[in-house]
Amino acid sequence: MSNIQDLVDDYIAMWNETDPTARARLAEQVWEPEASYVDPMAEANGRETIDATIGAVQGQFPGMSFALAGEVDAHHNLARFNWQLGTAQVPDMVVGFDVAVISDGGKLQAVHGFLDKVPAELG
Template structure:
């Protein structure tokens, strides 16, 4: 995967985290993850669109009024690595981390592992 395609995928992924409208968020989940795609971080292990969406909804409740942004995107072969932050707009982040995603042949995420720098 080239850097431009990887950055586009990460942009959609972050938009998915920031989308609070349930219908629009579910559509983004389907655009970003394969139907059997998995999302795993230290506190979650979600498989499939419905489970990923449920985790996003829960996380959004914990980060109400905050937004996710991303930093450096690195990519080679079928892997994408990027950094992220979440916090109130214009203020220091309350959490940050990095994710590693393995991209399926159709360009969507088949598997993603998230790592937290700290809360």
């Protein structure tokens, strides 16, 4: 489980990394080259496109950060976890959960995101 926990921690760190070079390094550590990410508002295929999508989300929510909201639940090559996006004053402006598919190599092959709470202006 610790390897999956570490992978999810690195995944969240990537969402918070605003330096494009450092974020690209994290992308190489976290994602398979042909990985996919999908949620109700975005779809990205390939490590570079996922990285670019994360950069766009950071631009949409400047000054906010992602955090795990609870424990990572995992079995076999699957993990699910809750997260929140916000500020120190409002840590849960956006709330959701992700289901991750982990490759045999220990990297993310796919992430399927679900949004539980979204500000009205985005919904």
